[in-house]
Amino acid sequence: MAVVEARNLTKVFKQGELGAVNNVNLETREGEFLVLLGPSGSGKTTLLRMIAGLETPTSGEIRIGGDIVNHLTPRERGIAMVFQSYALYPHLSVYNNIAFPLKAQKVPKEQHKQKVEWAAGLLGIERLLQRKPRELSGGERQRVALARAIVREPRVFLLDEPLSNLDAKLRASAREELDEFHDRIKTTTVYVTHDQVEAMALGDRVVVLHQGVVRQIGTPREVYDEPADTFVATFLGSPPMNLLEAEDAIVGFRPERFLPADLQTSGKRVSLRLHVQHSEFLGAERILYGILDGTRFRDKPVCARVSSSVLETYVPDTAYDFAVPEHELKFFDAKTGKRIPPRPLSWQ
Amino acid sequence: MAVENRRLGAAMFFPAIAFIVLLIGAPFALAVMYAFSDARIGSPGFHFVGFENFRSILQSPSFQAALRNSVVFTVCAQIIVIICSTILSIALEKPFRGRKFVRFLILLPWVAPISLGAIGWKWILDSIYSVITWVLVWAHVFKPYGAPMWLGEPHLAMASVILVHCWRLIPFSTVIMLAGRTAIPKDIPEAAAIDGAGFWRTLFQINIPMMAPIISVAVLFGTIFTFTDMTVVYILTAGGPFDSTQTLPSLAFATGIQGSDLAAGAATSLFLVPVLILIAYFMLRAAHRAEVA
Numbered sequence: 001m002a003v004v005e006a007r008n009l010t011k012v013f014k015q016g017e018l019g020a021v022n023n024v025n026l027e028t029r030e031g032e033f034l035v036l037l038g039p040s041g042s043g044k045t046t047l048l049r050m051i052a053g054l055e056t057p058t059s060g061e062i063r064i065g066g067d068i069v070n071h072l073t074p075r076e077r078g079i080a081m082v083f084q085s086y087a088l089y090p091h092l093s094v095y096n097n098i099a100f101p102l103k104a105q106k107v108p109k110e111q112h113k114q115k116v117e118w119a120a121g122l123l124g125i126e127r128l129l130q131r132k133p134r135e136l137s138g139g140e141r142q143r144v145a146l147a148r149a150i151v152r153e154p155r156v157f158l159l160d161e162p163l164s165n166l167d168a169k170l171r172a173s174a175r176e177e178l179d180e181f182h183d184r185i186k187t188t189t190v191y192v193t194h195d196q197v198e199a200m201a202l203g204d205r206v207v208v209l210h211q212g213v214v215r216q217i218g219t220p221r222e223v224y225d226e227p228a229d230t231f232v233a234t235f236l237g238s239p240p241m242n243l244l245e246a247e248d249a250i251v252g253f254r255p256e257r258f259l260p261a262d263l264q265t266s267g268k269r270v271s272l273r274l275h276v277q278h279s280e281f282l283g284a285e286r287i288l289y290g291i292l293d294g295t296r297f298r299d300k301p302v303c304a305r306v307s308s309s310v311l312e313t314y315v316p317d318t319a320y321d322f323a324v325p326e327h328e329l330k331f332f333d334a335k336t337g338k339r340i341p342p343r344p345l346s347w348q
Numbered sequence: 349m350a351v352e353n354r355r356l357g358a359a360m361f362f363p364a365i366a367f368i369v370l371l372i373g374a375p376f377a378l379a380v381m382y383a384f385s386d387a388r389i390g391s392p393g394f395h396f397v398g399f400e401n402f403r404s405i406l407q408s409p410s411f412q413a414a415l416r417n418s419v420v421f422t423v424c425a426q427i428i429v430i431i432c433s434t435i436l437s438i439a440l441e442k443p444f445r446g447r448k449f450v451r452f453l454i455l456l457p458w459v460a461p462i463s464l465g466a467i468g469w470k471w472i473l474d475s476i477y478s479v480i481t482w483v484l485v486w487a488h489v490f491k492p493y494g495a496p497m498w499l500g501e502p503h504l505a506m507a508s509v510i511l512v513h514c515w516r517l518i519p520f521s522t523v524i525m526l527a528g529r530t531a532i533p534k535d536i537p538e539a540a541a542i543d544g545a546g547f548w549r550t551l552f553q554i555n556i557p558m559m560a561p562i563i564s565v566a567v568l569f570g571t572i573f574t575f576t577d578m579t580v581v582y583i584l585t586a587g588g589p590f591d592s593t594q595t596l597p598s599l600a601f602a603t604g605i606q607g608s609d610l611a612a613g614a615a616t617s618l619f620l621v622p623v624l625i626l627i628a629y630f631m632l633r634a635a636h637r638a639e640v641a
Contacts, residue, residue: 054538075544087535091557100553104544148543 002065002078002155002188004028004051009060011046011212019058020046022212031186035203037193039235043212044192045160051190052081052158065155075105080149081158084165086141088133094120094144095129101152119151122181139170146178150185157189163198175201196236200224208232226330227252230337233330239287241330242302246345250332255287255305257328260312261321268326270347272297274304275319284308293319295347382614389608401615411616413591414599421510421581421595422574428514429570430563433521434556437529440522458519466583469512473498473584502592505585509593513580517573521566528562529555564634568627575627576620596620 005027012019021043028034036044049055051062053074062069069077080101088097098116107115120126123143133141142162149157162178163171179202182189193199199206200220208215208223208231216228227233227241233252234240241252261271273293280287288304304322306314314320331340383401385394405411440451457465472479481495490496498508532555540550556563578597581587587594587602594602596619604613 052542054541074542075546079542081539081542083535083539085533085535087533087539089536089540089554089558091560100540100545101543104540104546104549152544 003030003063004034004156004188004190005061005063006047006051007061007063009047009050009062010058011043011050011055012058018211019043020212021050021057023060024209024212024214026207026214026217028188028190029204031188033182033189033191033202033204035191035193035199035206036209037196037199037203037206037235038209039194041211042194042209044194044209046212047209048081048158048160048190048192051156052079053077078155079158080152080154080156082142082145082149082160082162084161086133086145086162086165088141088144088148090133092132093129094125094131094133094136097133097144098129098148098151101148105152107152115151116147119147122150122184123147138166139174142166142174146181150187154187157187159189159191161193162191163193164195171198178202196238200236208235210235226339228339230332233332239303239305243332244292244297244300244302245334246296248334249340249343249345250334250337251345252330252332253324253328255303258302258304258322258324259306260310261323263310264323264325269323270326270329271321271323272302272347273319274302274322276314276316278316279314281308286310286314288314297347379614379617382610383618385611387610387614389605389610392610397611401611405612405615410591410594410599410603414587414594414596414616415619417506417591417593418575418595420506421513421593422571424510425513425517425574426567426570428510429517429521430567432514432518433525433566434563436518436522437525438551440526441529454522455519457516458523462516462579463583465516466512466580469508469515470499470584473508475500499585500589502589505589505593509581509584512584513574513577516580517570520573521570524562524566524569525559528559528566531562532558561634561637564637565631568631568634571627572624572631575623 006024009021009024010019011021024043024047026034036047038044046055050057051064053069053072053076057070064077064079074081089100092100095116098119099112102112102115116129117126120129123146125140125143125147128136128140128144133144136144142165145162163174166174175198182202191198191202203220205217205219206223207217208228210231216223216232218226218228223232224236227236230243230250230252234243237254239255241254242258243250243252258272258274261269272295274288274290275293276288276290278289280289285308286306288306289301290303291299291301329342329345331342332338333340381394384396384398386397386400387394436454440447440454471477475497478495478498480498481490484490484495485492496504499505536554536558537550540554545554576597578595578601581593581595581598582601585593587598591599596616600613600617602613603609603616607613
């Protein structure tokens with residue numbers, strides 16, 4: 001187990017263009033599950049590939065376990081990586097796929113069988129050992145890729161969107177398994193995803209990346225509840241945070257905190273009238289899209305997320321009384337988009 | 349509509365079928381016929397003689413030498429071609445300055461007419477004007493007039509013929525190999541690098557096995573081109589010295605056309621058929637496997 005650090009890490013693919021990764025600083029903790037989250041093109045995979053040694057940084061430093069590893073090949077870094085495509089060797093059986101890193105790293109032959117069986121057992125794929133990758137389902141392939149990664153007991157695990165090739169149902173169970181798996185082996189893990197649900201569910205901490213720049217590093221709760229800027233505020237959460245521009249500040253609130261006024265009786269709150277334009281019924285909840293009525297924010301689009309257990313029906317083209325608790329309002333600088341302390345705001 | 353379609357289909361097929369029937373089928377049938385006859389260029393009439401031609405050529409030392417040479421020629425050339433084209437395909441895979449130009453240069457021997465290339469090599473290997481000999485003499489490897497005759501000594505002549513043929517076939521093989529390498533997803537060699545495999549392990553345990561179907565296509569095509577080729581042999585040595593570079597096709601040409609014994613020439617060339625059928629069978633199987641994979 002080891003800590004991974006990136007210091008002022010930059011990768012520029014084409015000189016003169018914006019880098020894929022720009023001056024990134026981050027540090028995992030011992031045994032942590034760190035998630036790199038960002039939209040496509042945010043540099044998260046490039047960052048992971050630099051840690052793996054598959055990409056050479058333009059500048060900056062990578063340390064694993066305290067040692068600078070910039071000049072080391074992937075094999076010398078003591079890492080294991082699971083690729084998005086799993087990258088199983090198609091011509092080798094599952095057994096030989098898992099044994100490949102042992103052979104490559106010259107682990108004594110008599111230990112191979114026992115280690116392969118240990119890894120396969122950990123992932124519940126003992127009965128697949130004689131099969132070829134093409135005879136496996138997506139979920140099974142993913143487990144083989146994980147088994148191949150753990151068999152050599154790496155210091156650090158790197159996972160590049162390992163769940164994105166699975167269908168929605170399988171993804172949820174695979175996510176849970178991955179979580180359990182990490183709890184058991186407790187190896188420092190860096191996990192790349194563009195899926196915020198995965199990031200929130202799995203991450204001890206989440207690094208939000210945008211255009212190669214770290215926007216925020218924090219626990220899932222921190223990045224969700226206390227976003228550092230408007231990008232993080234809108235990238236996380238579905239539907240995203242409502243943002244209203246007022247003078248030199250932007251005020252934001254989460255759709256699920258924007259509720260019918262009669263449900264919020266205690267505490268200070270801001271009352272707003274929501275003119276519902278259309279609503280989506282999603283089973284457990286209902287999403288209301290509309291514009292604000294009255295106040296200075298007239299006609300600004302907002303949405304609300306109301307639990308289905310609220311029995312009231314919302315008729316399109318009708319205005320309802322809604323409210324937000326005052327402490328749920330987040331303020332951002334209008335120019336930089338950065339978070340600023342709460343300030344008094346006239347709503348009228 | 350259906351009738352029209354069928355006519356259109358037939359019309360589209362016609363040129364291919366006509367080509368095969370007229371330029372391959374008919375000469376082949378003729379060759380089979382001649383092989384069982386006593387036809388000569390002066391008297392091409394048909395007199396059935398059974399297996400007489402086959403019996404007599406099997407006993408001829410020239411034929412035995414040609415058969416042996418054909419095998420040596422094909423096997424050696426293919427080994428060299430596959431090794432060289434694998435190396436070239438690795439070298440040409442990653443982008444570098446001037447890669448397009450190098451690719452063009454490498455492809456050149458394949459594009460140039462084989463007779464021109466072979467005549468060029470005939471001069472390069474000539475007993476008097478050989479530029480290789482000149483360089484070696486200049487470098488004091490050999491004394492003047494003491495240099496070997498590249499095409500005049502049995503083993504050297506065979507080696508020369510093999511090398512010239514390789515020079516011609518390598519580009520073709522390299523192109524096939526490059527296509528095969530680009531078909532390997534980039535992730536897989538990367539995964540191997542992460543798993544700790546070095547260059548050789550990745551090459552022999554990952555890349556080459558994954559390219560096996562495409563390599564077998566290259567080998568089988570190359571084998572056919574080599575086994576049936578007579579241009580290089582004919583131009584460089586005409587089978588000599590003392591039949592030491594004679595192959596089945598060149599022997600068939602020499603006896604059938606130049607020696608005017610059509611029947612013996614036809615029988616000689618028919619010996620190629622079983623080998624070629626076998627190769628064609630494996631080729632189709634390999635192509636099928638490449639498609640499936």
